[in-house]
Amino acid sequence: MSWMTTLSMWFIPCFLLIVLVTASWKKLPSYELFVEGGKEGVKMAFSLLPFLVGMIVAITILRSSGALDALIGLLAPVLTLLGFPPEVLPLALIRPISGTAALGMTTELIQTYGPDSFIGRVASTMQGSTDTTLYILTIYFGAVGIKRMRYALKVGLLADLVGIIVSIVIVTLVFG
Amino acid sequence: MVNLIWACMIIFGILFAIFNGTMNEVNKAIIESAGEAVTLSIGLISILVFWLGVMKIAEAAGILKVITKIMRPMIVKIFPEIPKDHPAMGYILSNFTANFFGLGNAATPLGIKAMQEMKKLSGSDVASRSMITFLAINTSSLTLIPTTVIAIRMQYNSTSPTEIVATTLIASLAGVTSAVLIDRYYYKKESRRK
Numbered sequence: 001m002s003w004m005t006t007l008s009m010w011f012i013p014c015f016l017l018i019v020l021v022t023a024s025w026k027k028l029p030s031y032e033l034f035v036e037g038g039k040e041g042v043k044m045a046f047s048l049l050p051f052l053v054g055m056i057v058a059i060t061i062l063r064s065s066g067a068l069d070a071l072i073g074l075l076a077p078v079l080t081l082l083g084f085p086p087e088v089l090p091l092a093l094i095r096p097i098s099g100t101a102a103l104g105m106t107t108e109l110i111q112t113y114g115p116d117s118f119i120g121r122v123a124s125t126m127q128g129s130t131d132t133t134l135y136i137l138t139i140y141f142g143a144v145g146i147k148r149m150r151y152a153l154k155v156g157l158l159a160d161l162v163g164i165i166v167s168i169v170i171v172t173l174v175f176g
Numbered sequence: 177m178v179n180l181i182w183a184c185m186i187i188f189g190i191l192f193a194i195f196n197g198t199m200n201e202v203n204k205a206i207i208e209s210a211g212e213a214v215t216l217s218i219g220l221i222s223i224l225v226f227w228l229g230v231m232k233i234a235e236a237a238g239i240l241k242v243i244t245k246i247m248r249p250m251i252v253k254i255f256p257e258i259p260k261d262h263p264a265m266g267y268i269l270s271n272f273t274a275n276f277f278g279l280g281n282a283a284t285p286l287g288i289k290a291m292q293e294m295k296k297l298s299g300s301d302v303a304s305r306s307m308i309t310f311l312a313i314n315t316s317s318l319t320l321i322p323t324t325v326i327a328i329r330m331q332y333n334s335t336s337p338t339e340i341v342a343t344t345l346i347a348s349l350a351g352v353t354s355a356v357l358i359d360r361y362y363y364k365k366e367s368r369r370k
Contacts, residue, residue: 005336005339005342007341007342008336008338008339008340008341008342008343009336009338009339011321011338011341011342012321012338012341015230015320015321016230018239019230019233019234019237019239020233022237022238022239023233023234023236023237026237026238028233028236028237030233033229033232033233033236034229034230034232034233035229036229036232037228037229037230037231037232037233038225038226038228038229038232039225040228040281041221041223041224041225041226041227041228041229042221042224042225044224044228044281045217045218045220045221045224045225046217048217048220048324049213049214049217049218052213052216052217053210053213053214053217054182055182056209056210056212056213056216057186057205057206057209057210057213058182058185058186058189059185060205060206060208060209061185061186061189061190061193061202061205061206062185062186062188062189062192063205064189064193064198064201064202064204064205065189065190065192065193065196065198065201065202066192066193066196066198067188067189067192067193067196068189070192094181096315097178097181098178098181101178101181101182103324103328104213106325106328107213107216107328110328110329110332111212111332114332115328115329115332115333115334115337116334116335116336116339120329120334121339121340121343124322124325124328124329124340124344125340125343125344125347126347127322127324127325128317128319128322128325128340128344128347128348129316129317129319129322129344129345129347129348129351130315130316130317130347130348130351131314131315131316131317132315133315136311136314136315137311137315139284139288140287140288140291140307140311140314141291141303141307141311143288143291143292144288144291144292144294144295145295145301146291146295146301146302146303146307147301147302148301148302148303149303149308150302150303150308150366151308151359151362151363151366152303152307152308152311152312154358154362155308155312155355155358155359155362156311156312156315156355158354158358159312159315159316159351159352159354159355159358160315160316160351162350162351162354162355163316163347163348163350163351163354166346166347166350166351167343167347170343170346170347171340171343174342174343175339
């Protein structure tokens with residue numbers, strides 16, 4: 001499975017190459033465009049700040065009090081039997097509900113277990129591969145005034161479940 | 177719902193600390209972790225600026241349009257109720273492309289436009305089949321490069337912050353595929369009942 005790590009490594013530089021070659025070919029002001037887009041990145045990082053502070057403090061309280069470990073210890077026998085790493089359960093549960101809360105949890109997991117640990121990799125993959133189902137349904141249905149969602153929530157949550165399971169399986173397969 | 181979860185996490189943590197005798201650790205955690213979260217957010221600026229800058233060039237260079245064109249035949253099949261040249265189709269495609277490149281801020285207004293066009297097609301306040309399919313795909317987030325996650329991994333000294341790009345792509349592909357399949361299943365189930 002080493003080709004997959006190679007692919008991950010080559011991906012960004014090659015994409016950058018294609019973008020810049022195309023832009024230069026079309027005689028676009030690449031540098032100016034870059035700076036213009038970059039400004040949005042600054043705004044984005046600052047808008048994330050209060051969310052991350054709130055969520056990381058809450059999780060750290062749970063962890064340092066010993067409550068999180070007690071809860072995980074309680075569920076561990078069942079989850080391990082299913083092959084589900086108990087440490088990522090809180091993340092899996094909050095992922096469909098709130099994107100920023102999940103981001104905070106992913107950060108805390110990476111910080112506690114290390115980015116290159118099994119848990120760190122599963123958390124990274126999970127965070128990147130599913131989106132906040134409840135938020136999306138609320139925003140989009142709300143924006144156009146849909147009153148009956150029918151089976152939309154069921155589909156969204158089941159797809160999240162598949163994404164979460166596949167995240168664990170694929171990280172196990174690739175990184176062992 | 178998030179409000180309740182957030183408050184409960186803190187309340188439960190503090191109550192647990194009272195009985196567990198870990199109040200000292202909790203007290204320390206509150207002050208230190210807030211500082212750490214700020215440091216982290218500032219650290220995220222580097223990669224967010226870089227990626228959104230590159231994406232701006234990609235957009236101007238027409239790379240997003242090429243991707244839209246490649247996806248079109250497939251997307252048309254997924255939405256059988258929308259006429260091929262209807263504006264809804266255009267918005268759906270642009271929304272998927274923007275999401276694919278991690279441009280969440282650009283994707284949302286396009287998505288809302290798509291929903292408005294789909295509402296014109298159905299003409300009722302009940303979710304139509306196309307709307308549900310559209311949102312099902314949106315909730316499984318097919319993203320080319322998970323920028324924020326890479327940035328966080330960098331902050332905590334990963335030896336290879338981008339090593340999760342391929343696993344993320346595969347997991348989200350599985351998510352999108354199953355979203356489409358599960359959506360079909362429920363649609364057929366519901367139309368059989370009628």
